[in-house]
Amino acid sequence: MSAGTTTAAxxxxxxxxxxxxxxxxxALVLVVAAVVTPGFxxxxxxxxxxxxxxxxxxxxxxxxxxxxxxxxxxxVGAVMGLTTVIIxxxxxxxxxxxxxxxxxxxxxxxxAVNAGLVxxxxxxxxxxxxxxxxxxxxxxxxWTKGAAAGDIPGSLQPLxxxxxxxxxxxxxxxxxxxxxxxxxxxRTSAGRRLYATGSNPRAARLSGIRTGRVIAxxxxxxxxxxxxxxxxxxxxxGHVDAQLxxxxxxxxxxxxxxxxxxxxxxxxxxGHTVMGVxxxxxxxxxxxxxxxxxxxxLAVQGAAILxxxxxxxxxxxxGGAG
Numbered sequence: 001m002s003a004g005t006t007t008a009a010x011x012x013x014x015x016x017x018x019x020x021x022x023x024x025x026x027a028l029v030l031v032v033a034a035v036v037t038p039g040f041x042x043x044x045x046x047x048x049x050x051x052x053x054x055x056x057x058x059x060x061x062x063x064x065x066x067x068x069x070x071x072x073x074x075x076v077g078a079v080m081g082l083t084t085v086i087i088x089x090x091x092x093x094x095x096x097x098x099x100x101x102x103x104x105x106x107x108x109x110x111x112a113v114n115a116g117l118v119x120x121x122x123x124x125x126x127x128x129x130x131x132x133x134x135x136x137x138x139x140x141x142x143w144t145k146g147a148a149a150g151d152i153p154g155s156l157q158p159l160x161x162x163x164x165x166x167x168x169x170x171x172x173x174x175x176x177x178x179x180x181x182x183x184x185x186x187r188t189s190a191g192r193r194l195y196a197t198g199s200n201p202r203a204a205r206l207s208g209i210r211t212g213r214v215i216a217x218x219x220x221x222x223x224x225x226x227x228x229x230x231x232x233x234x235x236x237x238g239h240v241d242a243q244l245x246x247x248x249x250x251x252x253x254x255x256x257x258x259x260x261x262x263x264x265x266x267x268x269x270x271g272h273t274v275m276g277v278x279x280x281x282x283x284x285x286x287x288x289x290x291x292x293x294x295x296x297x298l299a300v301q302g303a304a305i306l307x308x309x310x311x312x313x314x315x316x317x318x319g320g321a322g
Contacts, residue, residue: 022259022275026282033286045285047168051236053281054170057274058229059252061177062222064273067256068185068198069215070265071118071125076226077248078136079107083230084152085140088240091153103227110136111223115216133249144240152234160235170232174277177225182270194218198265254301255280280304 033040059076066073083103090099110132117128162169185191196204197211204211229248234240259276261268283300292300 022272022279025258026275026279029279029282029286033282037286037289040286040289045289048288049281049285050171051168052284053277054168054172054174055229055232055236056248056251056255056281056284057174057277058170058177058225058232059222059248060255060273060277061174061181061270062218062225063252064256064261064268064270065181065194065218066125066222067253067261067263068194068265068268069218070198070201071215071218072129072253072263073114073219073222074126074129074249074253075110075114075132075136076222076229076252078133078140079110079223079226080230080233080248081140082106082110082136083227084234084240085144087152087156087231087234089143096153096155100231103230104224107223107227108220111220112216114223115219118219119212119215152238152240156231156235157238158235160232160237170236173228173232178270178274185269190214190217195266198267200266250298250301250305251280251284254304258304258307 039045059080063073063076083106086103086106087096087099090102094102114125114129114132117123117131118125121128123131159169164172185194193204193209193214196207196209197214201211204214226248255276256268256273257263257276258279259268259274260272261276280301283304287296287300290296
């Protein structure tokens with residue numbers, strides 16, 4: 001087996017391309033932030049970086065699973081928004097546990113529809129998941145009459161603003177999810193099937209892998225992780241805010257891609273996503289301190305995706321030439 005084949009099978013790129021670039025980017029941002037904005041390293045900013053890393057990381061793990069199967073999930077933010085609305089409106093009648101269960105069922109429904117459109121109807125993943133984003137956002141607007149409001153039960157608050165050993169709870173959740181997912185991808189047949197499906201769907205089908213089920217599992221997992229991120233976001237804010245979760249689609253995608261997960265499927269691992277999450281969390285908080293609005297933050301995230309994709313394509317081309 002050639003070196004190139006081995007690299008594709010394991011979902012890894014050369015160390016210089018897959019690891020050093022995001023680490024170098026993170027180091028550069030940390031140094032520049034220290035020079036340009038010395039107050040960046042205040043306790044408040046560092047705590048915000050850790051919270052952002054946890055929140056973005058939860059959704060980025062789900063996005064990674066979808067990307068590895070040659071997909072993309074643009075419905076993440078909508079699922080988060082739907083989760084907060086369900087918790088705010090149903091906790092009184094169904095209780096907090098019942099409301100969380102309803103949110104989970106809604107998330108599974110969105111993930112299943114995404115998977116059905118992509119796998120059964122052959123709709124391009126970008127189109128299918130963006131359509132679900134629009135549909136769910138429309139449903140939320142109709143349900144709340146465009147004025148989302150409501151209080152989140154106080155018993156949920158530790159999930160968003162709690163701390164353990166001085167570290168925000170969302171970061172602990174992200175760490176646990178990342179470790180479990182990394183182990184599944186690296187050490188189980190499910191992980192091998194996902195990499196095979198993303199690398200070469202036709203060859204995977206011919207080898208007996210039910211690629212449709214593999215892809216569907218990725219979309220459902222992404223939706224469920226978006227539900228968890230929605231719970232974290234709602235618990236942190238304490239109320240329903242339709243604006244809070246809208247950027248998480250791009251955040252989760254930017255984190256995974258900037259870290260080194262390929263948009264073309266089958267390449268990358270959770271370690272890449274963790275590096276991308278760290279880089280993006282620092283960038284977002286730095287932009288906030290610089291006074292950049294939502295537009296500035298979106299521009300930075302878009303630039304991160306473009307740069308990471310260009311560097312990956314360049315590295316792949318050079319590797320192929322070599």
